[in-house]
Amino acid sequence: DEASRQVWLSPDTGALNGMAGSAVAIESSTVTVTWVRELAEQCRTYGITFLDAPVAGSRPQAEAAQLIYLVGGDAGVVAKAEPILRAMGSAVHHAGPAGSGAAVKLAVNALLAVQVATMAELLGLMQCNGIDGARALEIVSSTPVCSPAARAAASAMLTRNFAPMFPIELVEKDLGYVLDAAEVSGARVPVTQAARHVYAEAIEQGHGADQMTGVSQLYL
Incomplete structure (x- = not known):
């Protein structure tokens, strides 16, 4: 600001x-x-x-x-x-x-951030259960619940392509803005709050300058 x-x-x-x-x-x-x-x-x-x-x-x-x-x-x-x-x-x-444009933008960024963090977590879960990452992505991508954004993020995670366009430190900042908007308006955003903690952990571990898909380094 x-x-x-x-x-x-x-x-x-x-x-x-x-x-x-x-x-x-x-x-x-x-x-x-x-x-x-x-x-x-x-x-x-x-x-x-x-x-x-x-x-x-x-x-x-x-x-x-x-x-x-x-x-x-x-x-x-x-x-x-x-x-x-x-x-x-x-x-x-x-x-x-x-203010409406800003609010929608923050919602869009939060939706992306939550999807990316969730995909990173679940790829880690599947690998810990003996499922090859590429095969896991192939199967999950074939289902109607997998969005194009989540699919692209997972592919970048598996190839460890973390060249920054929307780095983790900016994702965490934007999620903080979502929490600010929620506090002012009285909205509840527990999922966004949890996602922010994940990106903050990635920053603490030295990944803040990586592309947001680098959050997968917490799990893979």
């Missing part, structure tokens, strides 16, 4: 100081819902319209203009900004008022 705050509100270099009233401020970082709502209020004081527009996807999707934008803000402003977002995105989803 602090990096975003400096970008927008720094007294010397803050972007809001130099923006015209007709501009639309768009925040696409993964930040807390609380900060996004505060930033939206700050934009109002400057007379600037605001969207929170984080994305689902990473560098390959950005390069192929296949990002999925998850947008919070006024529907009319979303429509105005959509042609700009489409420069890197294949879809623009309006989730609701300011």
